[in-house]
């Protein structure tokens with residue numbers, strides 16, 4: 196029997212909690228991809244069949260449908276992995292994955308083939324090799340801890356990782372990608388906050404997709420991080436049936452800013468296997484972003500990005516507002532769709 200205070204990790208647990216129907220095929224999903232619904236998330240699940248929190252974490256048989264375009268390594272990390280636990284795609288920053296576990300398992304996860312409870316903490320030997328790699332590449336200005344969720348590490352282990360990075364002079368910034376403040380807010384304790392305060396500034400980027408995820412406990416955890424001097428950003432995945440409307444995103448981004456979190460990226464959903472039911476068309480995403488731009492504070496505007504499959508990196512994909520007209524001047528589209536002329540640079544001073 197799964198109580199309210201434990202993380203649900205099995206189909207039986209989901210059925211007992213009334214979160215999923217008793218379907219034999221769900222076991223097949225569970226064999227492929229990890230399940231976890233933390234107690235805090237369970238408290239945020241609303242009634243009704245189309246709940247935007249449940250839809251992110253409760254497995255469905257749609258995950259068994261894999262299209263030919265979907266990939267086990269959707270954003271092409273493997274070719275950019277010089278040593279275990281490190282992904283180096285862009286010159287000035289690397290990903291360091293100190294563990295492969297998450298507090299919840301998102302059904303649309305772009306790393307779903309690489310995360311799960313069986314993917315534990317990066318062993319000491321691998322961590323040492325990862326530090327050697329970072330030390331040997333002076334162009335690395337920023338280290339992004341991701342995984343898995345780095346805030347799931349025992350604080351002593353996180354401290355060890357951060358101490359190691361502090362000792363590398365050219366690493367000026369550490370970033371932590373996490374869902375913990377919202378899905379396991381009880382982990383944001385004074386000990387963790389003191390581990391995050393150090394010589395090298397630590398920025399926290401929260402993954403959050405719907406206003407309903409942010410309850411009083413999450414607000415308190417975000418407030419504690421902000422009061423602790425940690426700059427907070429967020430990333431959101433655009434997901435069909437969860438947040439694919441300008442209204443849902445406006446509510447989310449306002450709530451984040453009210454909690455001192457600056458929306459950073461809105462990700463177009465990646466081509467992870469068995470996630471087609473979550474993906475929108477790029478035009479739908481652009482339409483939503485255009486509407487937000489017109490009506491909502493600039494603080495609430497993330498950059499809409501696509502990670503190009505094959506490892507070619509992230510690119511902004513919102514509409515361009517500027518076109519060159521045949522006479523050489525520019526045509527700039529305003530938030531209502533009207534176009535305005537903007538002059539080119541005068542002859543002789545540019546092109």
Ligand SMILES: *Cc1c(COP(=O)(O)O)cnc(C)c1O
Nearest residue numbers: 282283284285288289290339509
């Ligand atoms: C997304 C990503 C980053 C971070 O990119 P930013 O645009 O700086 O947020 C870094 N490395 C890899 C491999 C990534 O996929």
Ligand code: SF4
Nearest residue numbers: 297300301304343374
């Ligand atoms: S928290 Fe991130 S890495 Fe973990 S399952 Fe969700 S999307 Fe994947």
